[in-house]
Amino acid sequence: MKIVFIGTYPPRECGIGVFTNDLFKSMVGQTAPSEGSLSSEAEDPVEGFVVAMSDHDLSYHYPEEVKFTIRQEHQLDYLKAVKFINLSGADICVLQHEFGIFGGQSGMYILPLLHRLQIPLIVTLHTVLKNPSYNEKAVMKQICKMAYKIVVMSNKAIDFLIEVYDIEHSKIVLIEHGVPEIVYNxxxxxxxxxxxxxxxxxxxxxxxxxxxxxxxxxxxxxxxxxxxxxxxxxxxxxxxxxxxxxxxxxxxxxxxxxxxxxxxxxxxxxxxxxxxxxxxxxxxxxxxxxxxxxxxxxxxxxxxxxxxxxxxxxxxxxxxxxxxxxxxxxxxxxxxxxxxxxxxxxxxxxxxxxxxxxxxxxxxxxxxxxTWSKSGEKYLSLASATLSANPEVNSRLETLIDPLLLPAFSLDHIIRLTDDTGIIQHAKYGIPNLKEGYCLDDNARALLMVLMAYRESKDKSALNLAPIYLSYIHYMQNEDGTFRNFLSFSRQFLDEVGSEDSFGRAIWALGYLLGNPPNDAYFQTGKLVFFNAVPNFEKLQSIRAIANTILGISYYLKANPNDDAMIEKLKMLSEKLVAHFERNSTKDWKWFETKMTYDNGILPLSLLHAAEILNNEEVTKVAMESMDFLTGITLKEGYLSVIGNESWYKKGEKPSMYAQQPVDAMAMILMFQQAFQLTKDQTYLTKLFTCFMWFLGENDLRMSLFDFDTKGCCDGFDSYGINRNQGAESSLAYLISYLIVLQAFETYEEKDLKL
CATH class of the missing domain: 3.40.50.2000 (Glycogen Phosphorylase B;)
Incomplete structure (x- = not known):
């Protein structure tokens, strides 16, 4: 048996380091009996090494058993360490956990390392808080989820894990703090x-x-x-x-x-x-x-x-x-x-x-x-039993979601953000930030979401919100069909003409309304605003504005397939996107620009919708190639890692990990849904489920962005951890994604598909 120990370690002056050193000496060099064996010949010699946590960028002269060091606040060190561990031949990992010895908010930098481990994990908890903060509780639950066994040193800790953190009793083992066998008179x-x-x-x-x-x-x-x-x-x-x-x-x-x-x-x-x-x-x-x-x-x-x-x-x-x-x-x-x-x-x-x-x-x-000899024996027995159980470490990467286990669909936070003018665009944690007022982007997303919710479940509370968002879109439209974007809380216009992106998002929502009208009154209002905007379609230059507009036109045409003039506009906009792709695409860079920025999945998504209507081989080819290229970058680790907007992803460089945004995850989910719709290839539904789990913790930080208390969604995450503000954009992205997942499960049930 070969064990890797992760924790602080002497000569760093730290109590956890002393514990790790004592535990190492009590286990390594001993023999661990094979599970169920009575023969001493079956005993397994124990080897081991240490991955040591260093603080404040200090260097220590570690002993020879320390084979790798992690600088506490350098997240790349954690990722390098797990690669080293996975290639080291270690059979099992024993982690010493204390919030203060790992980097990031509440020590969350350790989570990506644990997630990538390809060996079973045993965690010793040196602190179990009775009243943890939101982040402390989230980090602890993720660690306990990934651990095969959790060691604590008191019965009170067991009670807290069960009552506060909802950990199964069967995962918890009590091994008291060891004491060196040093005797003096x-x-x-x-x-x-x-x-x-x-x-x-x-x-x-x-x-x-x-x-x-x-x-x-x-x-x-x-x-x-x-x-x-x-x-x-x-x-x-x-x-x-x-x-x-x-x-x-x-x-x-x-x-x-x-x-x-x-x-x-x-x-x-x-x-x-x-x-x-x-x-x-x-x-x-x-x-x-x-x-x-x-x-x-x-x-x-x-x-x-x-x-x-x-x-x-x-x-x-x-x-x-x-x-x-x-x-x-x-x-x-x-x-x-x-x-x-x-x-x-x-x-x-x-x-x-x-x-x-x-x-x-x-x-x-x-x-x-x-004594440590007795505690060491208990740890060795636990490690042997863990290896004999042969736990499925790959279960950390499960992608199929049981809809019954998802948080219940709730509009509570959206209702909290909405007044009689529209939806407030930002929040301070879970409370509307009235100082920031309203924007067209979010009211368009909100209209799209409530229409989807009503279509999915005939939710009257969702339908009751629709006229608020639709009236905001109508109010913000200029005489020439363009839109203003921002409105203060006191209802003062803050711009003359909004961004092209906000224009495109409004057209997307209006097109969805025309394709899925809940009643005639909403249809007529939506039609009026939509067609007032049509003369501006051909003026669009932003590729994301073009993509969003393509989505709106596509939803409209699915209900009105004989509108030849609108089909021509769809062709024109699709050709613009294809032309961008052809100008920038190379053998190893199948993309529309020389860098990947925000909302990337929207671009292939729009062409997948256009391909369904136009039946154009070139449009289909570009849609599939760009989707596959994006998928290869963001899903290569088996979970979604969207391009962060900290520095984007420039051709020839590395993708930015921070700051990741919920709208990017939503775009990926919508993209895979439409890819399945076009190809009937069920692997796209599997990828869709994988992307949705980004919201619930299957991401680079291993942290859930959904807030189970407020029913809102956090505004993404950065290198320091989760951005706990829960603005409209993020919460709407989560809810739209949730509704797509429900539709995907209906597809599974109807077609009896299997992974």
Whole structure:
């Protein structure tokens, strides 16, 4: 068995790194019995290597077992790492997860790496939050979804995973934090540190304000009055993030408090990150170990486990891990920020050596059950069982969607964005941003969506919105048939003539209305606006405006196939697109321009519609070639990765991964639907489903853009993570795509198609 471990690693000064190192040493070099075998000959020798997380672009002199490093905020490093892992011969991956050690919002950069793993994944969770943020919860759920097994170190963590994150109990395994088997004599250690005549109190760990060390310092004056031989040591360096943002502000505060209380002879600050053997000498020398954290939200504490492991008498505030680990007399608890309560317990124990001795013995006895040799055995058994189960790692790339498992179709967010003028174009998170007003683009998309929804399910709430969007389009039309685009919230025109793209989107929606009229009144209004715009068709220069206009004409002609004048306009616009393709296309670049930008799928989509009506071989050829070229770029990894608008995709360069937009995913979905309509090739429906899953997390960041609370869709994602604003464009793109998926499933059922 060959194991790859991902986490921080020494010499980086990090508790997770110490854990990863201990876990590595407890597993690698051992033998893992084959599942179900009774023969020692069947034991599997364990090999392994480490992929180490480095912070702030720092370089470390890692030991030889570290074969690859990832710079925390460099996402390309994660993608290079997974390629290395997949080619390394590793059988299984063990990930140490803590939000702060991975890059991106809430550490989401680790998700693309995990998604591309071709071996089973076991995840150890060092933090499980009871009240996670939206991003923290989304990241955690994605990690747990991709993991075969999830290891936690407390029962409280199991409860949270089930209740907060909806994780199946069967995926979760409890393996307590391991403790090194380092044993020192207390008297010898005290003598070594010249503390043999002292009552030695200790707090160890990375220093930050949430550690609550001031609670102990404030408790000391009363204790020292009775026990003047008490010495309290604060052992550890300031947390690097705290140091980066606030310097030594907290340590200075503590030192000033010590001086104010005249405790200089009794409190020692040792500003070091010491090695494990040295730490255990201090722990063994201590009479009492104290963890005075400020609140309950700590699911795992390695320092607490170490203290119990060496048999310290431990006093702690009742945070989650302490409440569980110190139960049954293995330690004592005092309330958060309760210096008086801590004083009482300290004096009680220092006055009663037998009680102190009993506390130490119970901790020591329990510590023998959680040594790293025992924890390592449990991890090895879990890894062996995982490999024997032969989990389907490729299931991460499933593309067929069960419509019953999709979020319910909901217009809640669209209704929230809509008033009696039209749909507000932008939102701050899930709340309409009235400052940005309205635009023609989004009201056209909104009209298209509600007409599709009514056609699909005869949803009256959708139909009730249609006249709002249609009246906006009508209001924005100029006398010459062009359209204004932007309108302020106070209904002031913000432009004289809108973009050609907005013109094309309006024609698309109007054409769909004429082809699928819900009633005559809407049809007549739509017809009036549509034909007022017709004289402008031949003036269009923007290829996306041409494409959108082709879509509107095509929907109109499907219901009015004998309109020869409109057929001629369709031919004219199609020829313009084909001419763009022929000018820019080369052997290895089958596209309409020398770069791919936004809404790319609209271009092949429009020609696929035109081909259905015109039955023109050249139009069909260009439509198929451009679609195949786009597909090869955006679906090459088995999931949709649309061209990001951060820097687009210039011929001869690499596609931009950021910022990806929902409208691009929608265009791909519509394109594959029409490709199936034209060819009856069912593989296009499979690609359609794959593209829809982009919205629900099958994307480069492995994050869902659909907000299950607001029923809106986030505005895409960038290198830092999800753009949580939920504007009209994005939410409409999601809903239009959803409706196409429903239509696709109806096709599956009608034709009894199989993947």
């Amino acid at each position: 207390q008297e010898q250690c005290k003598k070594f540190f010249k503390l043999q005549n002292k009552k030695f109190l200790l707090t160890f760990g990375i220093i930050s304000r949430n550690k609550g060390i001031e609670t102990v310092i404030k408790a000391l004056p009363k204790v020292i009055e009775k026990h003047p031989d008490v010495v309290y040591m604060i052992l550890g360096k300031t947390h690097p993030n705290v140091l980066h943002n606030s310097g030594e502000e907290y340590r200075n505060f503590l030192q000033l408090l010590v001086k104010t209380l005249k405790l200089e002879e009794h409190v020692i600050f040792l500003n070091e990150f010491i090695d494990q053997k040295e730490l255990f000498k201090y722990l063994s020398a201590s009479d009492i170990y104290i963890t005075p954290y400020h609140n309950e939200a700590q699911i795992t504490s390695g320092t607490l486990s170490y203290a119990v492991g060496v048999g310290s008498a431990v006093l702690s505030t009742p945070y989650w891990h302490a409440t569980e680990l110190l139960a049954e007399g293995r330690g004592r608890l005092f309330d958060f920020n309760d210096s008086e309560g801590l004083s009482r317990i300290l004096m009680e124990l220092l006055d009663d050596p037998e009680a102190l001795k009993s506390l130490r013995k119970k901790a020591c006895d329990y510590g023998k059950t959680i």
